[in-house]
Amino acid sequence: MLARFKLDGFLTALLLVVLAAILWPEGGVTGGPLRVEWVASYGISIVFFLYGLTLAPERMRQGLAKWRVHIVVQLGTFALFPLVMLACGPLLRPLLPPDAWLGFFYLAALPSTVSSSVAMTSLARGNVPVAIFNATLSAFLGIFVTPILMAWFMETTGVSMPLESVIVKILLLVLLPTVLGQIAHRWLAEWTVRNAGWLKFCDRAVILAIVYNSTSDSIVGGIWSANDPWLVVTMTVISIALFFVIYELMRVPCKLLGFNREDTIACLFCGSKKSLATGVPLGHVIFGATPALGLILAPLMIFHFFQLVIVSVIANRYAQGAEAEAGASA
Template sequence: MKRLDPFLLSLIAAIALASFLPCRGQMEHILQHVVTILITFMFFFQGAKLERHAIVDSVKDWKLQGSVLLCTFALFPLLGIGLHLLFRSVFPDALFGEDLWSGILFLCCLPSTVQSSIALTSIAKGNVPAAICAATVSNIAGIALTPLLTGLVLGHVGAGHSPLESILDVSKELLLPFALGQILQKWVGPIVRRHKILISFTDRGSIIVVVYTAFSSAVVEGIWHRVSGAHLLEVALLDSLMLALVLVLSHLMGDGLEQTTENKIALQFCGSKKSLASGVPMASVIFPAASVGIIVLPLMIYHQIQLFTCTLLARRYGRRVLATSDQGTATSPQRRTATP
């Protein structure tokens, strides 16, 4: 059984600290400025780290890349809206309120992960280069598509966000430093790639600070009076249902497009993931500070569910490939013996 990873434990610790010792007043304003600076550096380093040929290579297999984008930015939002309409019409008082639904729908608009999509595709013996390309394109496209979809989808629940304003805000705070990192990649890229552990620590540390700041604002606004343990369980069940549906539908999509087994694995793992690393900074840009804590709760729960479920699935795929290989090795001598 996969244990909770240290990053998730750090996020839980940040939530606990914010619950008991939330930052207030002047300290809150200072931390919000710190968060803006940290997010800017995080996306600058991402731009400096990402080699340009990875972006160019990503558009070659248009069927697979298009399928991943379709799952990430079309299938997920449609499922989110459909489930919202279903549960609100059939069980109007049985589930949590619109604030957590906004978090669910925001989750549906996010890009795929990079590291875990690639790692799980590798474990499953899938098409790793295709997974690298798909995850890369998803994250670049998400900088523009996520705020646009968030405005459109959350308009469905009356959130009142302007898609254009969201895109401009995200472009200014995320895309601009990413583009600057790409421009300076020749000089900064080698330094970033040489210090991967330090950059990873910086990225994750930034997200932990964002989560602490967001939950501090949410605690001051009374988040734990609005969200109960039963609500968190309901969110976990709904997250699990969405993940299961996307895994099944992406597999069927791969069959329909007559993809190889390796490509279908890459499609499943890239198309079903949602990025916590991109989602938390985007939420802090798109939503008011007091709303960010409750908005990212479904994403944090989904993050652990997707890692646990897809790790089990990847290991099953990997064992099947090894078993097929071993079977072929075992039968080949018999075939040679039978040859006259």
Template structure:
């Protein structure tokens, strides 16, 4: 139990997760502090914070490692196809069968499916499970940058049939200015600032989490202020949680099956399984803030991602720990 608790903490399911829940409760109690009429300029603060997050994310990337990682193209192609093609198509099929037009939870579920893979927890879990760590780092990094363009395109496929719409060109411009350009600038300054980033890694992580907490608070505050959750029962939220857990296990099973079909090694299979099944809360919160200009619905759209985020850490960490123990036993 102690090792599992340590694993969960390393993967991100620690005090930050509890603070996320706290932000939702706080938004319920004082929604006016997260709306446009708030006495604090939270929108300006989060906007600047987002750019700073991705600037330092770019600094952490090593150009040499990214170039070196290009050789294992079959593995990379499978992970990226899973993240940006198989996952969204699966949800689209389910939406066509059971989806309800105008239901923002379904829209949030599809948004989750179209997002890039998470970086930190994917890498941590692949490491714990004794998988191909360089491949995990490469794919998680590439996924984050590619997602800036692919996720909005996927959302444009579904959004015309919903009550939410956005300008695709305007979204690309905003995401490029707020996310992509800071990453590229950081990447160019990698060799000059990487020692600074390594020295203040804990402080930068705390800053990242603080900005995400602000995004979550303002998103849910706007939704609570407009009573957007009034039409959803506890049973619907429980069903949503079960669906998110099912998605996670289905994607892991598919990734395992595809890896065996392609005769991947155990280490490569572990990288595929964990990188292909993860979705990024950080980018989901950041990109959603740009893509969904109506803040009253953003909280609802973000809810499936937050549930999936928690479940992927819980289930993924337990599986990674078991795989790691099996590898140690065989060794």
């Protein structure tokens, strides 16, 4: 099933980690025997250092010229998503506990995913340099834009957020490691390519540790037991519906601006997806070690899974269409 949809084993690992938290939350809880929170706390800097280390500036330059596509993608990621979520607020708030509703807006405020957006754009025969540029730019902008959006949203909903301390954490744990990684890229570019597999493993291991820790804290703290068991189903339906709403709305500017097939694919795939790799460690910085973090991150984890499944199907259809067109013109 995963191979058919071009999905890697990270999704399986993510599901297993959540299952482990359900079966043995004491192991991953803060202060528990495994001390997972140490990895969750200090590993954040490792994730963003590796992000800076693997960021190739020359790839960014390849897609720079398509400025109209870039504007559409970034507005879709950081403006359309939050606006749609706010517009749906009157309908969704009665269905969700406050922390889950906060999680959905956090999902909407996050940057686009990098690796899967590029991979799916390539599979669909889209404009890969444009996808690389936009996914990378989105991830970098998210370091600043996401906390600002969350500070505004939480203030409007009456939830306090210590913005100054969050900014300090982001500068020290997120921005500084990213900059150091980008500086190190000058000397370690070839080493990074040779060891891409291990670097990816380290990056994802930290993300899984944060998920295990936050989910365990939520279970031990009684966050999940205090809510209806159908909450997961509700969040799943909302996540799938949200993806299709954004995906279809992104088609509108693509048609109005006359984007070609390749640019449209890159725009749709980058503008409709959200990054778990950025969202999980950044969420730990923004929200801290609250027991509700597991519930706040739940919409992101659900959306991440289904966005990959849905976009994989769409990308395969685009690829089949491109092959058919190539065969007809041959």
